[in-house]
Amino acid sequence: MDVMTRAAEPGTAVAVAGIAALLAEGIAALAPRACSPAAGLRATLAADLVTATALPLVDTAAMDGYAVAGAGPWVLRSEVVRAGHPSSRTLAGGTAVRIATGAPTPRGTTAVLRSEVVRLHREGQRATVVHDRSEPARDDTRRAGEHWPQGQLLAAAGTRVCPAVVSAAASAEAVQLWVRGPVEADVVLTGDEIRTDAGPLRHGQTRDSLAAVLPEYLRAVDIGCAELRHLPDCPDLLSAWLGAEQRRELVIMVGATGRGSADHLRAALAALGARVLLDGVGLRPGGSQLVAVLPGGQVLLALPGNPLAAVAALLVTAPAIVDALTARSTRARRYGRVTGAAMSGTVARAVPVRQLPGGVWQSIGAVQTPHLAGLIGADALALLDPAADRGGPVELLLLPR
Numbered sequence: 001m002d003v004m005t006r007a008a009e010p011g012t013a014v015a016v017a018g019i020a021a022l023l024a025e026g027i028a029a030l031a032p033r034a035c036s037p038a039a040g041l042r043a044t045l046a047a048d049l050v051t052a053t054a055l056p057l058v059d060t061a062a063m064d065g066y067a068v069a070g071a072g073p074w075v076l077r078s079e080v081v082r083a084g085h086p087s088s089r090t091l092a093g094g095t096a097v098r099i100a101t102g103a104p105t106p107r108g109t110t111a112v113l114r115s116e117v118v119r120l121h122r123e124g125q126r127a128t129v130v131h132d133r134s135e136p137a138r139d140d141t142r143r144a145g146e147h148w149p150q151g152q153l154l155a156a157a158g159t160r161v162c163p164a165v166v167s168a169a170a171s172a173e174a175v176q177l178w179v180r181g182p183v184e185a186d187v188v189l190t191g192d193e194i195r196t197d198a199g200p201l202r203h204g205q206t207r208d209s210l211a212a213v214l215p216e217y218l219r220a221v222d223i224g225c226a227e228l229r230h231l232p233d234c235p236d237l238l239s240a241w242l243g244a245e246q247r248r249e250l251v252i253m254v255g256a257t258g259r260g261s262a263d264h265l266r267a268a269l270a271a272l273g274a275r276v277l278l279d280g281v282g283l284r285p286g287g288s289q290l291v292a293v294l295p296g297g298q299v300l301l302a303l304p305g306n307p308l309a310a311v312a313a314l315l316v317t318a319p320a321i322v323d324a325l326t327a328r329s330t331r332a333r334r335y336g337r338v339t340g341a342a343m344s345g346t347v348a349r350a351v352p353v354r355q356l357p358g359g360v361w362q363s364i365g366a367v368q369t370p371h372l373a374g375l376i377g378a379d380a381l382a383l384l385d386p387a388a389d390r391g392g393p394v395e396l397l398l399l400p401r
Helices: 016-026 163-171 214-220 235-243 265-272 307-326
Strands: 033-037 065-068 074-081 095-099 111-114 118-123 126-131 154-157 178-180 183-190 223-231 250-254 275-281 288-292 297-302 334-336 348-355 361-363 378-385 394-398
Touching: 016 275, 016 288, 016 307, 033 275, 154 163, 178 307, 183 214, 183 297, 183 348, 214 223, 214 307, 235 265, 250 307, 265 275, 265 288, 288 378, 297 307, 297 348, 307 378, 334 378
Parallel strands: 074 095, 183 223, 183 250, 250 297
Antiparallel strands: 033 178, 065 095, 065 111, 074 126, 118 126, 275 288, 288 297, 334 394, 348 361, 348 378, 378 394
């Protein structure tokens, strides 16, 4: 994962709108790999998904009813054609058979009539199918290739592998996909003050309120959590951990992004020769974040230690990292009109909002960063950009619920 790019100037905050382009330039995409469609969920297509067969392969019945041959009325044969059990017989003109939805039509079939549009006349052992003239005539045959022919494009390279892509691949008999990802991360939380085990807090400690929920926020941005550890504020341990061979393509660190006496991240990265791509974002909360490429090629996303700031930074920046690593070309963005939150300041603000009936989004109100209580009842974070038109739609970052 060699990277040749222009890194951000140290201490220069990047505007939220510039994050994607900066990281796309600085992060090399993962190598493509082949996998089953189900194993590619949350990854990105590295090659077009095309149909391996026509759908359906042969003419089938679109409704329960009768397969008929020629003009009616039709003498009903005793055979019943069921889905998954093709008929080996041929319909002669003037005959019909019962047929189930999805069953292949027998040779000689000229139409499939649904049960609702026919009547049966019985004379002893003989039954005749007659079209009910009060009902419109309609052929309910699903023709071979009606949904798609062999070789049709279903999803282009760069498309996120969502459940619909996985299902469509199965319908198209595409037994494998070429993908990049899904992205997996090793996660480390730093800080001497963080209490990770049970028991009463000692003076100066704070409870670890992120470890249990951080995987949920990671999944919301298509990142799997391979491992989660805690490191104390020790520069030697931090350097050793960052310098060790990482098993995953992404490392996420929470804490150590400030510039205080206990924050050793920048010194450790400089000593390792890491390439810093982003050091600070014009965002509140969550501006104190950092993205770098480690000597082994892994990407580091360092988030601020305060829980709300960490979540805001993750939702703003991690999708751009995933896009770059997987060469994703399409990312759905959601916008809405927000009330109760004024545009102010010189940097973007991430404001918790809830959706009201009618589609308007309302600010939750003032929140604090050391906890996530301000997200209770919130549906999204609204990105209020001071450069945007006042009263216009703003980008919404949906929260996992």
